[in-house]
Amino acid sequence: MIDASWLLVAIPALSAAVLLLLGRRSDAWGPYLAIAASTASFVVGLLTLFTVLGEEAENRIHDVTLYSWLPAGDFSVDLGMRIDPLSLTFVMLITFVGTLIHVYSLGYMQHDADKRRFFAYLNLFVAAMLTLVLANSYAGLFLGWEGVGLASYLLIGFWNQHTENAVAAKKAFVMNRVGDMGLIIAMGLMAANVGSVSFADVDAAVPGLSAGVLTAMGLLLLLGAVGKSAQFPLQAWLGDAMAGPTPVSALIHAATMVTAGVYIIVRSDAIFSAAPDARLVVAVIGAFTLLLGAFIACAKDDIKKSLAGSTMSQIGYMVLGAGLGPIGYAFAIFHLVTHGFFKAGLFLGAGSLMHANDDSTDMRHYGGLRKVMMITWLTFAACWLAIMGVPPFSGFYSKDKIIEAAFVGSGWQPWVLGGAALIGAGITAFYMSRMFFMTFFGKERWVDSAEKLGPDDPRPVRHPHESPLVMTIPMIVLALGATFLGMLLAWDSAIEHWLAPVVGESELHHAEPVMPLWLIMTTTLTLVALGILLAWRQYGMNPVPLTPPHGSVLTRAARRDFYADDVNEALTMRPGQHLTRTLVYADTAVVDGSVNGLARGTVSLGRSWRKLQNGYVRSYAALILAGVVVAGIVLHLVRM
Amino acid sequence: MSLVHYLVLASILFAVGAVTVLTRRNAILAFMGVELMLNSCNLALVTFSRVHGGLEGQVMAFYVMVVAAAEVVVGLAIIVSLYRSRRTVSVDEPSLLKN
Numbered sequence: 001m002i003d004a005s006w007l008l009v010a011i012p013a014l015s016a017a018v019l020l021l022l023g024r025r026s027d028a029w030g031p032y033l034a035i036a037a038s039t040a041s042f043v044v045g046l047l048t049l050f051t052v053l054g055e056e057a058e059n060r061i062h063d064v065t066l067y068s069w070l071p072a073g074d075f076s077v078d079l080g081m082r083i084d085p086l087s088l089t090f091v092m093l094i095t096f097v098g099t100l101i102h103v104y105s106l107g108y109m110q111h112d113a114d115k116r117r118f119f120a121y122l123n124l125f126v127a128a129m130l131t132l133v134l135a136n137s138y139a140g141l142f143l144g145w146e147g148v149g150l151a152s153y154l155l156i157g158f159w160n161q162h163t164e165n166a167v168a169a170k171k172a173f174v175m176n177r178v179g180d181m182g183l184i185i186a187m188g189l190m191a192a193n194v195g196s197v198s199f200a201d202v203d204a205a206v207p208g209l210s211a212g213v214l215t216a217m218g219l220l221l222l223l224g225a226v227g228k229s230a231q232f233p234l235q236a237w238l239g240d241a242m243a244g245p246t247p248v249s250a251l252i253h254a255a256t257m258v259t260a261g262v263y264i265i266v267r268s269d270a271i272f273s274a275a276p277d278a279r280l281v282v283a284v285i286g287a288f289t290l291l292l293g294a295f296i297a298c299a300k301d302d303i304k305k306s307l308a309g310s311t312m313s314q315i316g317y318m319v320l321g322a323g324l325g326p327i328g329y330a331f332a333i334f335h336l337v338t339h340g341f342f343k344a345g346l347f348l349g350a351g352s353l354m355h356a357n358d359d360s361t362d363m364r365h366y367g368g369l370r371k372v373m374m375i376t377w378l379t380f381a382a383c384w385l386a387i388m389g390v391p392p393f394s395g396f397y398s399k400d401k402i403i404e405a406a407f408v409g410s411g412w413q414p415w416v417l418g419g420a421a422l423i424g425a426g427i428t429a430f431y432m433s434r435m436f437f438m439t440f441f442g443k444e445r446w447v448d449s450a451e452k453l454g455p456d457d458p459r460p461v462r463h464p465h466e467s468p469l470v471m472t473i474p475m476i477v478l479a480l481g482a483t484f485l486g487m488l489l490a491w492d493s494a495i496e497h498w499l500a501p502v503v504g505e506s507e508l509h510h511a512e513p514v515m516p517l518w519l520i521m522t523t524t525l526t527l528v529a530l531g532i533l534l535a536w537r538q539y540g541m542n543p544v545p546l547t548p549p550h551g552s553v554l555t556r557a558a559r560r561d562f563y564a565d566d567v568n569e570a571l572t573m574r575p576g577q578h579l580t581r582t583l584v585y586a587d588t589a590v591v592d593g594s595v596n597g598l599a600r601g602t603v604s605l606g607r608s609w610r611k612l613q614n615g616y617v618r619s620y621a622a623l624i625l626a627g628v629v630v631a632g633i634v635l636h637l638v639r640m
Numbered sequence: 641m642s643l644v645h646y647l648v649l650a651s652i653l654f655a656v657g658a659v660t661v662l663t664r665r666n667a668i669l670a671f672m673g674v675e676l677m678l679n680s681c682n683l684a685l686v687t688f689s690r691v692h693g694g695l696e697g698q699v700m701a702f703y704v705m706v707v708a709a710a711e712v713v714v715g716l717a718i719i720v721s722l723y724r725s726r727r728t729v730s731v732d733e734p735s736l737l738k739n
Contacts, residue, residue, distance in 0.1 A: 617731045618670070622662050 001051040002062050007044045012037045013127035019120035030116035034123045035102045042095035060501050082136035086502040090133035093340045097255040098126045100474035105247040107471035125151035129256040137198035138187050149176045156244040168240035175237040179227015186220035203270040218278025229261025229315045231289045236564040242304040246351030253311040254344035265322040266329050283323025287420035290316025294427035299558030302361045303350045321402040328405045329503035330496045335398035341481035345383035348475045352376045356464040368444035372464045375472045379479035384436045386482035388429045394486025407513035414514045429531025437540040646687040653680035667719045667729045678708045
């Protein structure tokens with residue numbers, strides 16, 4: 001099965017190609033082909049997983065070379081695949097959650113005239129992400145890395161008839177390119193210092209490299225990760241990316257795209273383990289972003305944007321975990337897997353809410369929806385408990401371990417990183433409960449048409465209803481995952497042993513956190529409970545105003561993403577625009593000016609000389625005679 | 641009669657021929673101007689031949705005569721066909737190949 005693993009990528013890629021090339025002719029059956037392709041990929045992944053599970057732990061890393069991609073003298077890049085526990089974990093997450101999202105989209109996009117194109121892009125996304133995680137070299141990884149960038153651009157701007165969606169897609173694309181620059185330079189450093197960009201060669205060469213080179217590589221890889229995973233300071237695109245259809249948000253946030261940053265850090269564990277300075281920066285960025293995203297999620301009234309802030313925050317946990325080094329790698333991936341389930345569930349739930357509420361995402365216009373949307377309510381509740389880390393839901397097992405690991409170390413580090421992770425858990429509970437209570441509890445802030453109290457009533461007219469089965473079944477499956485997956489994977493440290501061949505055994509069990517374990521866990525759960533209570537007092541018990549209140553300075557700043565857009569505009573966009581305008585001016589005035597001037601001169605010279613070509617024999621004869629006379633005079637003068 | 645006199649006569653004949661070619665519209669007259677210029681060349685060649693006591697000038701004069709004869713044959717044929725097709729022998733009117 002290992003040799004056939006290229007099918008994983010080939011099937012969805014082929015399906016995307018068929019759908020895009022056939023165009024409208026495949027409208028009728030296109031979505032079903034896309035779902036079949038994604039399912040087939042999942043089945044191949046499952047068979048590969050069983051094959052690898054049947055082997056001894058130390059034999060579980062397979063490098064499959066497909067063909068020589070870039071043979072360039074001494075430097076050559078082979079395109080190949082690495083089948084190992086880490087890549088297979090991702091394969092299972094991507095294909096399983098991806099397939100569920102495909103199925104859900106069948107209902108969500110039912111009335112969209114262009115749904116065949118949508119499914120083609122979804123397949124492309126899955127294929128690109130699988131390329132990313134299965135590649136056995138940074139060059140192959142980069143191929144998939146750019147592929148998910150392209151697919152996300154196409155999907156965020158799927159409804160590009162609205163300018164703001166197209167702008168959001170462009171923003172995501174451009175900000176990702178900034179990060180990609182880091183990855184490209186990192187690959188350049190590898191080519192220069194190691195002479196190869198394959199994982200095996202780079203890992204083998206790490207002990208021989210100087211600390212400076214390793215730190216630079218680590219920081220540049222981090223820059224790439226920061227762009228893809230929407231971490232500080234390249235986080236501003238994620239909120240705007242909500243412009244795409246909701247299943248896309250689920251796919252980007254849960255199974256693909258933003259998880260790529262965590263993947264690349266864990267995949268480059270050899271580099272980061274040897275460069276503690278770079279690793280510390282990773283951990284600090286993760287801790288900072290987890291708080292930043294959590295604050296943003298607290299302030300947003302748009303349910304999707306609040307979830308986007310939450311993703312930023314949860315990915316922050318993973319980056320923090322990965323930045324902690326060998327004690328955290330496995331738990332970063334663990335949290336990534338459980339997060340994939342509950343965040344996909346939350347987004348699909350949000351999509352179901354939008355479906356029922358005329359595409360409104362404003363939570364202030366929801367309220368009391370549990371009575372009319374039973375299944376959505378229950379699945380959302382499971383994911384809500386999971387993301388807060390309430391035992392025994394899956395988020396508890398993964399997040400708690402990261403908080404524990406953050407408290408290991410010496411000096412200021414455990415207190416700052418652990419403190420941030422701890423506070424983040426409390427804020428997570430607050431914003432998720434706020435969302436949950438505002439949406440499903442309290443008084444209804446919408447009316448059926450009959451109950452409308454005259455034209456002055458500000459409440460919108462709605463007829464909320466439960467979504468069709470094709471949408472609710474994927475939500476139920478994800479909710480089951482959100483409930484039980486953590487327990488299953490944490491059973492007897494299964495996920496740590498599974499990932500051990502790639503990232504090494506976690507040292508957490510032998511490490512001594514600066515606070516006793518029971519204290520960390522109790523504090524976390526107390527903060528979570530406190531967050532829920534606070535949210536209940538504010539949004540469950542008391543009526544929620546239809547228009548957002550003015551709010552404190554912090555709230556207003558968080559509503560505007562802490563002015564990230566303004567900062568980006570002032571620091572990079574405007575100077576960039578000025579620079580390009582100057583260059584354009586220089587181009588038109590100086591370069592084009594001289595070239596065009598030369599051309600214009602030639603043309604006018606030709607125009608005046610054209611008059612000589614008048615077709616009169618006698619004037620030609622006169623010219624010849626004049627020429628002879630001039631030549632004679634010149635010869636005469638030269639002779640003298 | 642010194643050399644200079646012959647050469648001056650040849651120059652005058654050449655100038656008259658050149659002016660004729662440049663100023664007359666009638667193709668036949670322009671043609672005669674060309675003949676005049678050729679003859680002035682022949683005169684100069686023969687004169688030099690006499691003065692230097694060699695035969696090269698005489699031989700060259702014969703060449704010129706042969707060329708002139710050939711030119712008359714082709715030129716007159718062109719003029720005749722021109723007249724047939726356009727009912728004119730003016731050199732200015734058939735300027736179709738300009739531009």
